Each structure stands twice: as structure tokens, then as C-alpha cells.
Amino acid sequence: MRLEQLRMRGLRCLTDVGITLDPAINVFVGANGAGKTSVLEAVFLLSHARSFRSGAKEALLQRGTSQLSIFAELCHADQRVCRLGLGRDGVRWEARVDGENVAIGQLVRECAVVCFEPGSHALIAGAAEERRRYLDWGVFHVEHEFLTAWRRYQRALKQRNSLLRSASPPTDELFAPWEAELAQSAHQIDLQRRAYLDLLRPRLLSSIAGLLPELGALDLRYRRGWSDELDLAQQLREQRGRDLARGHTTLGVHRADWSVTFEYAPLREHLSRGQEKLTALACMLAQAELYAEHRGEWPIVCLDDLASELDQAHQAAVVAQLTAAHAQVLLTGTELPAALQGLPARVFHVEQGQLARLL
Numbered sequence: 517m518r519l520e521q522l523r524m525r526g527l528r529c530l531t532d533v534g535i536t537l538d539p540a541i542n543v544f545v546g547a548n549g550a551g552k553t554s555v556l557e558a559v560f561l562l563s564h565a566r567s568f569r570s571g572a573k574e575a576l577l578q579r580g581t582s583q584l585s586i587f588a589e590l591c592h593a594d595q596r597v598c599r600l601g602l603g604r605d606g607v608r609w610e611a612r613v614d615g616e617n618v619a620i621g622q623l624v625r626e627c628a629v630v631c632f633e634p635g636s637h638a639l640i641a642g643a644a645e646e647r648r649r650y651l652d653w654g655v656f657h658v659e660h661e662f663l664t665a666w667r668r669y670q671r672a673l674k675q676r677n678s679l680l681r682s683a684s685p686p687t688d689e690l691f692a693p694w695e696a697e698l699a700q701s702a703h704q705i706d707l708q709r710r711a712y713l714d715l716l717r718p719r720l721l722s723s724i725a726g727l728l729p730e731l732g733a734l735d736l737r738y739r740r741g742w743s744d745e746l747d748l749a750q751q752l753r754e755q756r757g758r759d760l761a762r763g764h765t766t767l768g769v770h771r772a773d774w775s776v777t778f779e780y781a782p783l784r785e786h787l788s789r790g791q792e793k794l795t796a797l798a799c800m801l802a803q804a805e806l807y808a809e810h811r812g813e814w815p816i817v818c819l820d821d822l823a824s825e826l827d828q829a830h831q832a833a834v835v836a837q838l839t840a841a842h843a844q845v846l847l848t849g850t851e852l853p854a855a856l857q858g859l860p861a862r863v864f865h866v867e868q869g870q871l872a873r874l875l
């Protein structure tokens with residue numbers, strides 16, 4: 517898929533900016549604080565309904581304004597064009613597809629973006645939440661029904677947690693229905709996550725082999741969040757006393773995690789910061805490739821500040837892989853990355869929230 521038109525209003529320093537994008541490589545160059553990352557943030561918002569930068573979503577609103585909007589014309593591989601909109605009008609976020617108001621989930625279904633940025637090493641070195649988010653995003657795009665089980669699970673989890681904080685006495689009658697619901701939806705989520713990781717593994721192996729051959733064989737492990745021996749409902753019942761003391765549910769798919777280790781780096785701590793970043797990038801590229809195999813088109817790929825994240829040889833390897841896959845790429849840098857020299861690319865100069873096409 518590719519973005520053809522993009523318009524951003526009231527997003528950080530981007531007051532009102534519209535651009536026409538190249539189907540292949542687009543580069544945004546400019547000084548620090550010019551607004552380059554904000555452009556990628558707008559694209560990411562369309563596909564995730566959140567920013568990849570931490571902080572409240574309200575921080576995206578241009579200071580002094582309460583309205584933000586992003587419009588895009590997205591062209592799919594089958595030539596179907598759809599018009600996407602996401603905005604905040606005063607208090608609420610609203611999404612539109614082809615002029616119709618839709619649930620934000622609908623927008624996220626239509627548009628897929630993977631983004632590698634300076635915080636991406638958190639996928640390898642950060643909290644398990646990042647890794648679950650990555651996994652669930654991938655499963656969702658391969659299997660939309662995943663969302664139903666996921667919502668059921670979140671609802672039951674919320675109910676059990678509020679019982680843990682308020683139920684007195686904590687009777688089996690109150691807890692058992694929610695624990696049964698949790699176990700049932702967890703089972704489905706767990707199966708889908710495992711099936712996804714099985715599909716991901718070979719793509720990840722080849723992606724890693726291309727970027728980090730020196731680290732040897734890869735081991736991808738998944739922990740589902742409760743013991744393999746027993747049924748989750750039974751474990752939740754047995755754990756109730758301890759969960760009451762903690763005030764939250766300590767077993768379930770919301771505690772799952774996965775990890776990547778290597779033959780010559782068996783502990784995560786053995787990886788250099790650069791290797792963590794490359795591993796995270798390999799994970800994203802493998803996920804994008806798997807998406808493409810299922811959906812018949814690559815997601816849009818955003819690479820924020822690539823030159824400061826990777827050495828030149830790795831930048832060239834990544835750009836070559838994306839070009840060969842015909843993925844649309846949006847890339848930022850304080851100057852044109854050397855890896856792009858000689859390649860056809862549309863270059864925009866960004867300055868104080870204004871964009872001007874250079875090439």
C-alpha cells in the first residue's frame with residue numbers, strides 16, 4: 517500500500533501542511549526540531565491511533581489549539597484508493613474512511629505502518645508490554661477475529677481486578693464466571709499468538725541472517741503468562757488469595773512475553789545497543805513481510821533518523837531490502853543519508869513545521 521496524499525493540521529509544529537508522496541522513497545530532511553518526526557507520527561497515527569512517542573495523546577495537539585486532523589489518500593496494491601481521516605475536534609477522536617464516520621479500529625484495519633525510530637530498541641530491551649503490543653498488532657492484521665477475543669479478555673480482566681479491590685467477602689460465586697471467561701478468551705489469544713510466532717519465526721531468521729549474521733542461530737521463545745501444566749481458570753482460583761493482596765490479576769495473557777536470543781549472545785545483556793536496534797528492526801521487517809504475504813501488499817515503512825541509528829552498511833542493507841520489496845518508505849534525517857545517494861527518492865526540506873519539495 518502507499519500513501520499518495522497526506523495533509524496534517526494542528527499536529528505539533530505542523531499548522532497546515534499537505535504533500536504528495538512518492539510511491540517508493542520519501543525523505544524528510546531538516547534541522548533538529550524542524551518537524552520531521554511529526555510527519556512520521558501523523559502516518560503512524562493513521563494506522564495505530566496512537567503515537568510511537570511516549571506521552572499523552574493530547575501533547576500532539578498544537579499548543580493553543582484543540583483541533584487536529586490528518587487526511588490521507590491511500591492506494592492499495594489492487595489499485596483501490598481510500599480516503600482516511602483521523603482527527604480530534606475539541607474533546608473526541610474521530611475516524612473516517614471514504615467520508616463515513618467509522619470506529620477507529622476500522623481505520624487501523626485499512627492502513628498498516630511499521631515504524632523504526634530511536635525508541636524501537638525497547639522492543640528488545642524494554643518492558644514486556646512493548647513486545648505484547650508488537651505481537652498483537654501482527655496477529656490482528658493476519659487474523660482480524662483476534663480483536664474479539666482480546667476485547668472479551670480485557671473486559672473480564674477489568675471485572676476481576678475490580679472484584680479483587682472491592683469484593684468482600686470474595687466468594688467463588690462472584691469470581692468464577694469472570695475467571696471462566698478469562699480462561700476461555702486467554703486460550704484463544706494464546707493459540708493465535710503461538711500460531712503467529714510460528715509463521716514469524718522463518719521470516720525473522722532470514723531477516724536476522726541479513727542484518728546480524730555474526731550472532732549465529734536465533735532462538736525465539738514465548739511465555740504465555742501462566743503455567744503450562746494447568747488450566748488457567750483453575751490457576752486463577754488458586755491464585756485468588758495472592759491476587760487479593762496485590763490488588764490485580766497476576767496470571768494470564770496480559771503477562772505473556774517473548775524474547776529473542778542468539779547462539780553467540782544467549783542473554784539479552786550480551787547485545788550491544790546497536791545490536792538491540794538491529795534485532796528490533798529485523799523483527800519489524802519480518803512482521804512487515806509476513807503482513808505482505810497475508811495481505812498481498814507491504815505496509816508503509818517509516819524510518820526515523822535512520823543515519824543516527826545504524827551504520828552505513830546496515831542502512832544500505834535495509835534500504836535495499838525495502839526497495840526490492842517495493843515498499844513505500846518515509847525516512848527522516850538531518851541530511852540526506854549516504855545510503856540513499858544515487859537512488860530515486862522524493863526529498864522534502866522541513867523547516868519550522870513547513871515542508872518544501874527539494875527533489
Ligand SMILES: Nc1ncnc2c1ncn2[C@@H]1O[C@H](COP(=O)(O)OP(=O)(O)OP(=O)(O)O)[C@@H](O)[C@H]1O
Binds near residue numbers: 528547549551552576
Ligand atoms: N504540541 C506542540 N505544539 C507545538 N509545537 C510542538 C508541540 N510538540 C512539539 N512541538 C515542537 O514541534 C517540533 C517537533 O519536532 P519533531 O520532533 O517533529 O522534529 P524533528 O525534525 O524530528 O527533530 P529531531 O531531528 O530533533 O528529532 C519541535 O520544535 C517541538 O518543540
